[in-house]
């Protein structure tokens with residue numbers, strides 16, 4: 001059986017004009033806003049409602065695992081139900097887990113989130129390569145054999161990240177740019193002719209990429225590099241500026257919005273998801 005790669009799955013979403021990655025972030029104030037309890041049941045209800053609203057409209061959903069993890073095992077049960085709904089709806093899930101460790105331990109994280117049939121199976125996960133890009137090796141088999149994807153933190157949307165991510169390595173590259181380069185190189189080496197790669201990066205839409213040593217006018221060789229872009233909406237970045245922000249890195253954008261879509265309660269959620277999906281499609285088309 002031929003495995004559909006994560007990159008090919010993204011390419012199909014983009015061809016259909018879907019670029020929104022709808023966040024599932026059950027913050028306590030948002031749960032209150034929705035009239036839900038600040039517990040696992042409330043998080044589950046919000047998550048399942050977002051999945052229902054996003055199916056066929058958004059390219060993916062992105063549960064922020066921290067908001068489920070705070071409820072312990074009950075939170076993970078809730079999350080598993082949200083993931084099951086997404087699977088049944090054919091909606092891709094990017095787990096925002098930001099995992100990283102020495103290679104042998106990281107491999108167990110990758111197995112937990114990317115093994116087909118695992119209780120927490122998702123389509124892609126966010127990862128941290130602070131201990132070296134090679135520590136991600138344990139996930140690459142899932143990418144190649146099971147059609148899974150990774151988003152490597154490169155230049156994140158939060159201001160505190162700047163001193164670390166702009167640091168210059170001994171090879172002259174900033175840490176942020178090295179993450180972009182290593183991810184693009186992996187895609188080129190493993191699936192050179194794919195339209196979109198299966199390894200992507202996280203680049204905050206709130207940033208000026210040049211300031212992180214990333215030249216947005218340079219499109220990496222090989223498959224388009226998926227960019228998971230948080231920072232739109234609540235954090236202030238404007239989707240209309242996406243082309244200016246990402247330049248040559250803007251061919252395969254998943255624009256994440258969480259609080260801007262979730263605020264306002266369950267009533268009107270479907271309309272908000274649709275409106276944001278349309279605005280993002282319009283800004284990124286052509």
Ligand SMILES: O=c1ccn([C@@H]2O[C@H](COP(=O)(O)O)[C@@H](O)[C@H]2O)c(=O)[nH]1
Nearest residue numbers: 064156157158204230234235257258259
């Ligand atoms: O650089 C990063 C990486 C991840 N995030 C996550 O994205 C969402 C953003 O939520 P909003 O409500 O749209 O601001 C959230 O889950 C963050 O943990 C990020 O913001 N920046």
